[in-house]
Amino acid sequence: MIDMRSDTLTKPSDEMREIIRAATVGDDCYGEDESVNDLEEYCKDLFGVEGALFIPSGTMANQIAIKAQVEEGNEIITEANYHINFYEIASTTILSRAVLNCIRKKDGIINKNDVEELTNSKPRGPLYSKPQLVSIENTINYYQGKTFPIETIKELYNYTRDKGIALHMDGARLFNAYVATGVPLKEYAKNVDTLSICFAKGLGAPYGSMLMGNKDFINSARRIRKQFGGGLHQIGMYAVAAQYALDYQLIDIKHDHQLTKEMAILLTGVPGISINLDSIETNMIFINIDNITGNVNEFCHLCKKYGLLIFPWLPGIVRLVINRHISKEDVYKAVEILNMVVEKLSGRVRYA
Ligand SMILES: *Cc1c(COP(=O)(O)O)cnc(C)c1O
Numbered sequence: 515m516i517d518m519r520s521d522t523l524t525k526p527s528d529e530m531r532e533i534i535r536a537a538t539v540g541d542d543c544y545g546e547d548e549s550v551n552d553l554e555e556y557c558k559d560l561f562g563v564e565g566a567l568f569i570p571s572g573t574m575a576n577q578i579a580i581k582a583q584v585e586e587g588n589e590i591i592t593e594a595n596y597h598i599n600f601y602e603i604a605s606t607t608i609l610s611r612a613v614l615n616c617i618r619k620k621d622g623i624i625n626k627n628d629v630e631e632l633t634n635s636k637p638r639g640p641l642y643s644k645p646q647l648v649s650i651e652n653t654i655n656y657y658q659g660k661t662f663p664i665e666t667i668k669e670l671y672n673y674t675r676d677k678g679i680a681l682h683m684d685g686a687r688l689f690n691a692y693v694a695t696g697v698p699l700k701e702y703a704k705n706v707d708t709l710s711i712c713f714a715k716g717l718g719a720p721y722g723s724m725l726m727g728n729k730d731f732i733n734s735a736r737r738i739r740k741q742f743g744g745g746l747h748q749i750g751m752y753a754v755a756a757q758y759a760l761d762y763q764l765i766d767i768k769h770d771h772q773l774t775k776e777m778a779i780l781l782t783g784v785p786g787i788s789i790n791l792d793s794i795e796t797n798m799i800f801i802n803i804d805n806i807t808g809n810v811n812e813f814c815h816l817c818k819k820y821g822l823l824i825f826p827w828l829p830g831i832v833r834l835v836i837n838r839h840i841s842k843e844d845v846y847k848a849v850e851i852l853n854m855v856v857e858k859l860s861g862r863v864r865y866a
Contacts, residue, residue: 556757625666
C-alpha cells in the first residue's frame with residue numbers, strides 16, 4: 515500500500531529506534547531530562563530565540579501560545595482555514611475562553627491590512643473584546659502547503675508590535691517553508707513573538723513540537739503546559755528522536771519537494787482531473803476531481819482498492835502528501851493507480 519494521506523504517517527527507522535533505546539532520560543517536570551534540555555538548547559540556537567519548550571503536539575503548542583498571550587474574552591485574529599480554527603475542535607473557546615476573529619482570504623495569506631480591517635470591524639474600547647494575538651501559519655496546510663511570504667510577516671510584525679498585539683506563527687511545517695524558500699529559520703523566528711514547529715510532520719520523528727519565544731513567554735508556557743496535562747516525565751526518548759530527525763532527516767525534505775513537483779507534472783497527463791501546477795510549492799498536491807465525480811470518498815475508496823491511500827480533503831478535492839517513505843517508484847505507481855481510478859469512474863477506455 516502506498517500511503518500519501520499525510521506527512522504525519524512516517525515511522526521511525528531502525529537507526530532512530532536504536533537512538534531512542536539508548537537515550538539518557540530524567541524527569542522533565544523537574545527539568546532533569548538531559549535529552550530534552552539538549553534539544554531545547556539546540557532549538558534556541560537554531561532559531562535564535564531566548565526560550566524553547568518541548569510540547570507533546572502542535573495543537574497543544576498553539577493552544578499554549580494562545581493561553582499565554584490572550585486574556586479571557588479577548589480575541590485572536592486569524593484566517594478561517596488555518597489549523598487553529600479549522601482543525602483544533604474549538605479548543606481555544608474551551609481552554610482560553612477567547613474568540614477567533616477570522617477572515618477568509620482567497621490566497622490564504624493574512625496581511626497587515628486584513629488585521630487592520632478585522633480590528634476595525636467592530637467597536638473597540640473598554641466595553642468590547644480586544645485583539646491580543648494574530649496567528650499565522652507557515653506552510654499553510656489548507657492552501658496546499660503554501661509558504662507564507664517573509665515580507666508579509668515583516669510588515670505584519672511591524673504593525674502588531676506597534677499596536678501591542680502579539681504575533682504567533684504556527685510553523686508545523688516551517689521546515690518545508692525554509693527548504694522551499696531558503697529564508698533562514700532565524701529570520702522567520704525574528705519576525706514573530708512566538709512560534710511552534712512540529713517534529714512529527716515531514717521531519718519524520720514520532721512525536722513532539724517545540725514552542726519558542728522570549729524567556730517570560732516560556733516561563734508562562736511551562737506553567738500552562740502543566741495545566742493542560744502536557745508536563746511529561748521521562749520524555750527524553752522522544753527528544754533524541756526529534757534531534758536525530760533534525761540532524762539526519764531535515765535534508766530529505768528537499769527530496770520530498772522535488773518528488774512532489776515530479777508527481778504533479780505526471781498528473782497533468784491524467785485526463786479529467788485538474789491540478790494547478792504553479793501553485794505547488796512544498797510537499798502537497800490538491801487534485802480537483804469535480805469533472806469525474808464530486809464524491810471524494812468513493813474516489814479515495816477506489817484508490818485504496820488499487821493500493822493507494824489518499825485523503826478525501828473537501829468536496830471535489832483530494833489531497834496527496836509526499837513524505838520520506840515515498841519513493842520515485844511509488845510516485846509512478848500512484849499515478850498509474852490514479853489513471854485507472856479515473857478511467858473506471860468516467861467509464862472511459864483509455865487504450866481503446
Ligand atoms: C499538523 C499541524 C499542527 C499540529 O498537529 P498535531 O497533530 O496536534 O501535532 C498544527 N498546525 C498545522 C498547520 C498542522 O499542519
